[in-house]
Amino acid sequence: MLKKSDLSEKIKAGGVKLKLEEIKDKTLKGVIESYERKLLTDILFELRWNKTKVAELLGISRQALNKKIDKYGIDRRKRRKK
Numbered sequence: 001m002l003k004k005s006d007l008s009e010k011i012k013a014g015g016v017k018l019k020l021e022e023i024k025d026k027t028l029k030g031v032i033e034s035y036e037r038k039l040l041t042d043i044l045f046e047l048r049w050n051k052t053k054v055a056e057l058l059g060i061s062r063q064a065l066n067k068k069i070d071k072y073g074i075d076r077r078k079r080r081k082k
Contacts, residue, residue: 044076
C-alpha cells in the first residue's frame with residue numbers, strides 16, 4: 001500500500017504553492033481549484049502517472065481521479081511550469 005511518506009519531501013512539506021497572480025481576482029472556489037490542479041499535477045508526475053497509486057494516495061476512486069484530470073485538462077505529455 002502506498003503511503004504519504006513515499007512522496008518526495010517537496011510534496012510532503014506542502015510544496016504546492018500558488019503565486020499571487022494565480023489567485024488574483026479569483027473566488028475562494030477558484031483558488032481551491034487552482035491548488036487542487038497543481039497538487040494533482042505534481043503527484044501524477046511524481047508517481048509517473050500511475051493513476052491507481054495516485055487515487056489510492058488521495059483516497060478517491062480512479063474514476064474520480066480521471067474526472068479531475070479531465071476537468072483541469074492535465075496532460076501527461078507536458079508538465080506545467082512551477
